[in-house]
Amino acid sequence: MKQKRQIGILFALVLIALVVWLWNFHSKPRAxxxxxPVKDDDPxxxxxxxxxxxxxxxxxxxxxxKSSGRNPFSSIQAPPPRVPRPDKKREIPGPQLPPPPPPPPPxxxxxxxxxxxxxxxxxxxxxxAFFSDGQEVYVxxxxxxxxxxxxxxxxxxxxxxxxxxxxxxTATAPLEEQAGGSP
Numbered sequence: 584m585k586q587k588r589q590i591g592i593l594f595a596l597v598l599i600a601l602v603v604w605l606w607n608f609h610s611k612p613r614a615x616x617x618x619x620p621v622k623d624d625d626p627x628x629x630x631x632x633x634x635x636x637x638x639x640x641x642x643x644x645x646x647x648x649k650s651s652g653r654n655p656f657s658s659i660q661a662p663p664p665r666v667p668r669p670d671k672k673r674e675i676p677g678p679q680l681p682p683p684p685p686p687p688p689p690x691x692x693x694x695x696x697x698x699x700x701x702x703x704x705x706x707x708x709x710x711x712a713f714f715s716d717g718q719e720v721y722v723x724x725x726x727x728x729x730x731x732x733x734x735x736x737x738x739x740x741x742x743x744x745x746x747x748x749x750x751x752x753t754a755t756a757p758l759e760e761q762a763g764g765s766p
Contacts, residue, residue, distance in 0.1 A: 690747055690754035692733065696721075698743050698756045710738040 653660075692698070693716075700713040712735055714721040723729045725738055728748060737744040742755045 687750075687752070690752045692745070692756050693730070696730070697759045699759055701738050701740070701743075701758075712738045712743050 692714075695716045697715050698712060699715055702711050702713070703709070704711065709724045709726075712723050712725075714723065714729060721729060723735050725735055728734050729745070732748060733745045734748050735743060735745050736753065740758075742757050744753060744755045746753045
C-alpha cells in the first residue's frame with residue numbers, strides 16, 4: 584500500500600511539472616530577428632588598401648613620449664593640472680582688502696616655568712609631568728590644567744605637548760635637564 588501511494592504521488596508531480604513546462608513554453612514571446620547589418624556598411628571592412636603602411640609605422644616609432652607627471656606604476660592619483668594665474672596687469676581695480684593680521688607669536692610656557700621630568704602612578708596608567716617655577720613645583724597629569732592657562736595634552740619622554748585653553752593653540756616644551764649638584 585505504501586509503494587502504491589508513492590507511485591501515485593510521483594505520477595502527480597510529473598503531471599504538474601509537465602503542465603508547468605507546457606505553460607512556460609507557450610507563454611514565452613518569440614524573439615524577432617531585426618534587420619542584420621549589411622557587410623558593406625561595416626567600417627572595419629572598408630579598407631582601401633590592405634597593405635602594411637610603413638610610413639605610418641615609422642612616424643609612430645619616431646614619436647617622443649611626454650609624461651603627464653603621473654607614475655603609471657603607482658596607485659597615487661596624478662597631481663591636478665596647473666591652472667594659469669591671471670596677470671596682475673589685467674586685474675580690475677576695486678576696493679583693496681586690508682592685509683591679514685600678523686600671526687600671533689609662537690606659544691611658549693611662561694619664562695620661569697620649566698618642564699624638568701615625568702613619572703607614572705604605580706597602579707594607574709596616567710603619566711605625570713613635573714614643572715618648576717623657581718621654588719614652586721607643579722605635578723600635572725595628562726588632561727589637567729597648569730597655571731589655569733595651559734592644558735597638558737601628551738607627556739612624552741623628551742617633551743610635553745600643551746594647549747592654551749583660551750585660544751586652542753598647541754605647542755611643545757622640551758625636557759630641560761637640570762644641573763645636578765654634588766652631595
